[in-house]
Amino acid sequence: MVINKKRLTFIFSIFLLFSCSKSSDISQTDLFPENGVLPSSINHNGSSRNYALYIPPGYNGKDALPVVFNFHGSNDNALDHLFNTSDMRSVASFEQNPFFLVYPEAGICDGKTTWNSSAQGGVNCLDDLDFIETLIDSLSLNFKIDESKIYACGYSEGGAMALSLGVSKSNRFAAVGSVSGTMLNFNTPLNPMPTIIVHGTDDGVFPYLGDTVNNSIQLQLDFWVHFNNTETVPLLSSETNNFNGITTEHYRYIQGDNNVAVEHYKIIGGIHRWRLDQAIFPAGSSADDDTGLLLWKFFENYSK
Numbered sequence: 001m002v003i004n005k006k007r008l009t010f011i012f013s014i015f016l017l018f019s020c021s022k023s024s025d026i027s028q029t030d031l032f033p034e035n036g037v038l039p040s041s042i043n044h045n046g047s048s049r050n051y052a053l054y055i056p057p058g059y060n061g062k063d064a065l066p067v068v069f070n071f072h073g074s075n076d077n078a079l080d081h082l083f084n085t086s087d088m089r090s091v092a093s094f095e096q097n098p099f100f101l102v103y104p105e106a107g108i109c110d111g112k113t114t115w116n117s118s119a120q121g122g123v124n125c126l127d128d129l130d131f132i133e134t135l136i137d138s139l140s141l142n143f144k145i146d147e148s149k150i151y152a153c154g155y156s157e158g159g160a161m162a163l164s165l166g167v168s169k170s171n172r173f174a175a176v177g178s179v180s181g182t183m184l185n186f187n188t189p190l191n192p193m194p195t196i197i198v199h200g201t202d203d204g205v206f207p208y209l210g211d212t213v214n215n216s217i218q219l220q221l222d223f224w225v226h227f228n229n230t231e232t233v234p235l236l237s238s239e240t241n242n243f244n245g246i247t248t249e250h251y252r253y254i255q256g257d258n259n260v261a262v263e264h265y266k267i268i269g270g271i272h273r274w275r276l277d278q279a280i281f282p283a284g285s286s287a288d289d290d291t292g293l294l295l296w297k298f299f300e301n302y303s304k
Contacts, residue, residue, distance in 0.1 A: 036089070039079060042138055044131045050105040051135065052078045054089055058098030059143075066099040066149035067139065068092065068299065069132065069165075071158030075112040078105040086155055086179075086274045088292035097300060100145060104132060106161075115157055117164035117184050128161065129168050136172060148304040153177040153295050155274045156205065159197075160184050163220070166193040175302040177295045180272050182206040183220045188227065194260040195224040196298045198291060200270020208266075221253070221264055230256035234264075246270070263298060 038053045059065055070088060072081030082089075082103045092101045106113040107126040116128040132152075139145055152173050154162035159181015166176035167185045175194035180203055199217050201208045210216030225232060234251040241248070246269065253262040275291050 037079075037082065042135055044134050045127065047107070047126070049107070049131055049135075050078055052082050052103040052105075053139075054082070054092060054101035054103075055143075056089075056093045056098035056100065058093065058095055059100070061144060064144040064146040066097075066151065066300075067102060067136075067145050068099055068296070069102045069104060069150070069152040069154075069162070071104060071115065071152070071154030071161040072106065072113075073154075073156030073158050074106075074114050077113060078103040081155070081158075086292060088296070091290070091292045091296050099149075099296075100139070100143065102135070102139070104135065115161040117157070117160040129164065132165060133169060133172060146303075147172075149174055149299075149302075150304075151175050151177075151299040151302075153179065153299075154181060155179045156181055156272065163195070166195060171304075174304050175299045177298065178220075179274055179291055179295075180206065182214045183223070186223060191304075192228050192257040192260045193224070194256075194262070194298070194302045195228070196263045196265075196295060197221060198265040198267070198294070200267040200272070202269050203272045205272040217264070217266075221251075221262060224262045225253045225256075228253075228256035228260050228262055230254060230260070230262055260302065265294065 036055050036057070038055065039050070040053055041048045041050045043049075056065070068088065070081070070086055072078060072085070076085070088101055092099050106115045106128065116126055136147075136150060140147060150173050152162040152165045153176065154160070159178030160183055162176045163178050163181065163183045164185035165173050167187050167189050170189035170191040170193050173193070175196070177196040177198070179198045180200065181197075197217060197220060199206075199208055206214050208217050210219065230253040232253070234253045237250045239248055239250070240246065246267065249266040249268065251264040251266065256262065
C-alpha cells in the first residue's frame with residue numbers, strides 16, 4: 001500500500017496534538033494513517049467511551065469542516081459499522097465539500113452494545129445524549145469543526161439515537177437521519193429539525209407499519225411534519241432502478257419553519273439493511289443508490 005507522505009505527516013501531527021494537549025480529555029488508542037481512521041476514546045462520567053474518527057484528505061487544520069455522526073445498530077461496534085456497514089469515507093472525501101466522520105460506540109447493557117436513545121432513563125443506564133454532546137465539545141478543542149454544520153445519522157437502533165439527538169439536542173445538530181431505524185424519543189425539540197428517514201417496506205426488525213412495540217414510519221413522519229410545521233401533503237416522486245428493478249418513492253414535506261423539510265425514501269420491498277437495495281439484489285448496480293451520499297445531499301442543505 002502506498003502511503004501519502006504529506007498525509008502521514010499531517011496525521012502524525014494530529015497524534016502529537018492528542019498526546020500534548022492539556023485542554024482535551026481525548027486519548028488516542030491506535031492509528032491507521034493509510035485510511036485516515038483514528039480509533040479513539042474519551043472519558044465521560046468516569047467511563048471510557050470509544051469512537052472512530054475519519055479525517056478527510058481535504059482537512060488542512062485551518063478551515064472549519066462539517067461533522068457527520070454515524071451510529072451503529074444494536075450489538076455492534078464503531079469500527080465494524082464503519083468498515084462493514086456504512087462506510088461514508090468516499091462521500092466525506094469530496095474535494096469541494098469534505099467533512100469529518102464520527103462513529104461513536106454504544107455502552108454495554110445486558111451483554112450487548114445498545115444506545116440509550118430515550119430522553120431520560122431507558123434500557124441503558126449511560127447518558128448517551130450527554131456523551132455525544134461532550135464528544136462534540138472535545139472534538140472542537142482539537143479540530144477546526146463547523147459547529148453550525150453538525151449532523152447525525154444511524155442504522156437500525158442507531159437511527160433511533162440519531163433522531164433522539166434531533167429531539168433533545170436540536171441546539172447542536174443541524175439535521176438528522178435514520179436508516180432502517182425506529183424512534184423512541186417524542187419530546188418537543190427546541191428548534192426546527194430537518195429530518196430524513198429511509199426505510200424498506202419489508203423491514204422485519206422495525207416493521208414499516210409498526211407493531212406492538214415499534215411506531216410506524218408514518219407516525220414518525222407525522223411527528224416531524226407537525227413539529228416542523230411543513231406542508232402536510234408531500235411532493236411525491238418515484239424511480240425504478242433499471243439494474244435491479246427496485247422502486248423507491250421519495251416523499252418531500254417542504255416549507256417548514258426556518259425553511260426546513262422532512263424527507264422520506266420508501267424502498268418498496270426493502271428489508272433491514274443500510275444499503276436497502278443491496279439487501280435483495282447483488283452489488284454493483286449504481287452509485288446512485290449509495291445511502292451515505294443520499295444522506296449527505298440532504299444534510300448539506302442545512303446549517304444552524
